[in-house]
Amino acid sequence: MHKRLRTIVGAALTTVAVTAALAGCSSSTGGTGGGGGNADQVDAALKAGGTLTYWSWTPSGAAQVAAFEKAYPKVKVKLVNAGTGNDEYTKLQNAVKAGSGAPDVAQVEYFALPQFALADSLTDLSQYGFDDLKSKYTSGTWGSVDLDGKLYGLPQDSGPMAMFYNKTLFDKYSIAVPKTWDEYIAAAKKLHKADPSAYINSDTGDAGFTTSMIWQAGGRPFKVDGTKVTVNLQDEGTKKWADTWNELVENKLLAQTPGFTDDWYKQLAGGEIATQISGAWFPGVIESGAKGGSGDWAVAPIPTYDGKTAVTAENGGGAQVVMKQSKNQALAAGFVKWLNSSDGSVNTFLASGGFPSTTATLTSSDFLATKPDYFSKQPINEVLKGASDSVASGWQYLPFQVYANSIYADTVGQSYANFSDINTGLKAWQSALVKYGNEQGFTVSAK
Amino acid sequence: MSSRAIQATRSGRTRRGKQTGWLFVAPFMVVLVAMLIVPIGYALYLSLFRDQLIGGNHFVGFANYIQLVQDSKFWSSFLRVLIFLVIQVPVMLILALVAALALDSARLHAAGFFRIAIFLPYAVPGVVAALIWGFIYGPQFGLTGSFNDLLGSDLLKPFTSTWILTSIGNIVTWEFLGYNMIIFFAALRVVPTELYEAASLDGAGSLRTIISIKLPALRGAIVIATIFSIIGSFQLFNEPNLLKTLAPNVIGTFFTPNMYAYNLSFAGQQFNYSATVAIVMGVITAVIAYVVQVRGTRQENR
Numbered sequence: 199m200h201k202r203l204r205t206i207v208g209a210a211l212t213t214v215a216v217t218a219a220l221a222g223c224s225s226s227t228g229g230t231g232g233g234g235g236n237a238d239q240v241d242a243a244l245k246a247g248g249t250l251t252y253w254s255w256t257p258s259g260a261a262q263v264a265a266f267e268k269a270y271p272k273v274k275v276k277l278v279n280a281g282t283g284n285d286e287y288t289k290l291q292n293a294v295k296a297g298s299g300a301p302d303v304a305q306v307e308y309f310a311l312p313q314f315a316l317a318d319s320l321t322d323l324s325q326y327g328f329d330d331l332k333s334k335y336t337s338g339t340w341g342s343v344d345l346d347g348k349l350y351g352l353p354q355d356s357g358p359m360a361m362f363y364n365k366t367l368f369d370k371y372s373i374a375v376p377k378t379w380d381e382y383i384a385a386a387k388k389l390h391k392a393d394p395s396a397y398i399n400s401d402t403g404d405a406g407f408t409t410s411m412i413w414q415a416g417g418r419p420f421k422v423d424g425t426k427v428t429v430n431l432q433d434e435g436t437k438k439w440a441d442t443w444n445e446l447v448e449n450k451l452l453a454q455t456p457g458f459t460d461d462w463y464k465q466l467a468g469g470e471i472a473t474q475i476s477g478a479w480f481p482g483v484i485e486s487g488a489k490g491g492s493g494d495w496a497v498a499p500i501p502t503y504d505g506k507t508a509v510t511a512e513n514g515g516g517a518q519v520v521m522k523q524s525k526n527q528a529l530a531a532g533f534v535k536w537l538n539s540s541d542g543s544v545n546t547f548l549a550s551g552g553f554p555s556t557t558a559t560l561t562s563s564d565f566l567a568t569k570p571d572y573f574s575k576q577p578i579n580e581v582l583k584g585a586s587d588s589v590a591s592g593w594q595y596l597p598f599q600v601y602a603n604s605i606y607a608d609t610v611g612q613s614y615a616n617f618s619d620i621n622t623g624l625k626a627w628q629s630a631l632v633k634y635g636n637e638q639g640f641t642v643s644a645k
Numbered sequence: 646m647s648s649r650a651i652q653a654t655r656s657g658r659t660r661r662g663k664q665t666g667w668l669f670v671a672p673f674m675v676v677l678v679a680m681l682i683v684p685i686g687y688a689l690y691l692s693l694f695r696d697q698l699i700g701g702n703h704f705v706g707f708a709n710y711i712q713l714v715q716d717s718k719f720w721s722s723f724l725r726v727l728i729f730l731v732i733q734v735p736v737m738l739i740l741a742l743v744a745a746l747a748l749d750s751a752r753l754h755a756a757g758f759f760r761i762a763i764f765l766p767y768a769v770p771g772v773v774a775a776l777i778w779g780f781i782y783g784p785q786f787g788l789t790g791s792f793n794d795l796l797g798s799d800l801l802k803p804f805t806s807t808w809i810l811t812s813i814g815n816i817v818t819w820e821f822l823g824y825n826m827i828i829f830f831a832a833l834r835v836v837p838t839e840l841y842e843a844a845s846l847d848g849a850g851s852l853r854t855i856i857s858i859k860l861p862a863l864r865g866a867i868v869i870a871t872i873f874s875i876i877g878s879f880q881l882f883n884e885p886n887l888l889k890t891l892a893p894n895v896i897g898t899f900f901t902p903n904m905y906a907y908n909l910s911f912a913g914q915q916f917n918y919s920a921t922v923a924i925v926m927g928v929i930t931a932v933i934a935y936v937v938q939v940r941g942t943r944q945e946n947r
Binding site: 316402403425455459470600604605607611612614634638639 | 697698699700783784785786787806891892893894895898899908912913915
């Protein structure tokens with residue numbers, strides 16, 4: 199027992215030592231401090247060199263860092279995978295709260311960005327003249343990083359929504375590709391009647407998907423002005439989406455298989471899920487996860503409510519931000535600029551299956567001419583570029599969207615589970631959000 | 646050496662003599678303080694404050710505790726683990742008892758193999774076990790899907806709200822059956838053989854031996870196993886948390902008290918309230934475990 203205890207103490211001490219060493223590594227050395235800067239400082243910092251810590255889960259992260267270090271030999275970047283999405287945000291939030299331990303640069307998805315911006319934990323990159331880069335990016339992605347006149351990051355990728363569908367299945371039951379949501383629901387009924395094991399879509403109730411769909415329907419349920427927040431999950435656009443989607447939920451026309459699970463991939467490959475309304479990053483997911491579906495799938499613009507004007511929303515995607523805790527913000531900004539606007543970096547990112555945020559790439563002939571075998575050589579990027587051009591503007595996420603999404607299954611998810619009115623779930627979600635926001639010191643009102 | 650130095654050494658030696666005992670328990674005390682007392686103290690401290698995203702940290706006294714008493718989410722999660730406890734623990738312990746008695750009966754062929762086979766799941770980490778079972782339960786991909794296909798119906802639905810607690814109970818039973826069986830089996834091994842000889846001389850059959858000798862001998866072990874199982878049930882976390890990705894609408898953020906505490910702090914930054922949940926659950930668990938222990942030993946003394 200005695201010996202075992204000593205081993206435990208030893209292990210504990212080792213852990214402490216390692217943690218201390220890691221903490222030591224993460225603090226950057228030399229360079230200029232924070233506060234007001236200018237464009238020249240970034241170039242000077244890149245020349246002077248230094249050490250940066252970068253948190254990211256992007257598959258191409260290591261390759262991009264290697265290319266950057268080759269271009270700027272004096273800069274060392276320590277790449278850390280601190281978890282995907284929420285796992286990283288938790289650690290980042292803890293570091294912000296503790297006042298130390300945050301990286302210099304971090305990957306943050308658009309929906310989570312306002313939360314960190316509000317906590318005053320991100321560097322405003324407009325001080326380095328990065329405002330000038332606006333024309334390089336799509337308006338949808340720029341709108342996600344440019345909040346209240348401050349530039350909190352540079353867009354890494356984007357996820358304009360489109361409709362990915364199993365063309366073989368549609369042809370088999372001679373169902374026309376839907377252009378409106380009414381046609382989509384009709385197609386759902388026809389398909390499920392023809393083959394009871396096939397469903398038009400798989401949706402167990404996903405907060406990211408729901409907010410994007412509300413965005414497309416014209417709903418703007420979250421209005422944020424500093425710490426004043428209005429939540430109205432019954433506004434016209436939100437109701438429009440909910441009433442439409444109710445047709446699918448209440449009539450059990452959705453396969454309620456959670457996304458990114460083995461079951462989900464199996465149904466995608468096996469012709470049991472006919473469409474996915476998803477961000478433009480979806481081809482990478484389905485190509486690697488549902489190989490059996492190769493040759494069956496195609497992409498079309500997302501259905502609309504009126505069938506006339508093309509309109510879509512962003513679904514997923516994120517930016518790289520510079521943390522205020524960084525001791526070398528100018529250098530960190532230089533890295534972010536290189537990461538998300540240099541050709542070398544963007545191409546490395548594309549090669550790993552990402553969907554770009556830069557207009558130059560989106561309009562390049564190479565990009566548009568890409569014809570993946572999985573999609574029967576359809577030039578899918580033409581459709582996806584069209585989607586990226588028709589993203590509706592004016593959407594805002596909550597400054598506590600990470601939490602909001604975490605309780606989605608408790609509220610709206612219950613409507614899905616019971617095949618009942620989504621509006622009931624949305625109302626429950628709203629009251630939970632109002633309660634939480636007010637407890638956290640925001641002034642949240644429901645409308 | 647000056648006389649003062651000698652004095653110092655002498656008094657030092659006496660002091661050392663008194664402190665030798667402390668020195669021996671020091672490694673334990675260090676771990677106890679660092680790993681138990683300090684975290685509990687910190688949790689208690691945290692539970693008296695409320696830290697907001699806007700407005701910072703301030704002392705709120707017992708407001709978190711008052712809120713908890715009125716929190717229907719907490720009580721629904723508590724009720725859920727209580728139901729789990731009342732059904733799963735007896736089932737598991739009776740199965741473990743039967744297995745231990747069977748192994749001890751010496752009538753089983755390849756007893757060593759059975760002992761290892763039943764114990765083996767305990768050696769599988771809880772996380773891995775939940776992943777394995779998640780795969781088995783998969784309605785499309787997994788064994789359940791194949792079984793349903795075979796029958797041509799949706800007979801097995803492990804991920805519906807009706808069945809999810811049973812599904813989790815099944816995993817937990819599978820995991821801990823062997824562990825409890827080993828506790829019982831070890832207790833049976835220390836029964837002196839003279840007792841069995843005396844019993845057989847008195848004409849007692851197997852059943853009589855079990856009721857009159859083996860079960861009384863096991864009473865202490867059963868109490869211990871029950872206490873461990875109660876604590877385990879109240880701390881239910883790994884299995885539901887991992888199955889949550891497969892059944893997000895059925896397993897909510899407050900499915901068990903531990904999941905609730907986890908999600909409060911890691912998704913909602915509500916560390917203070919989360920600490921309150923942890924403390925209240927700790928107290929409830931300690932009280933119930935204590936009551937079981939007192940009752941169990943009283944019966945033993947009777």
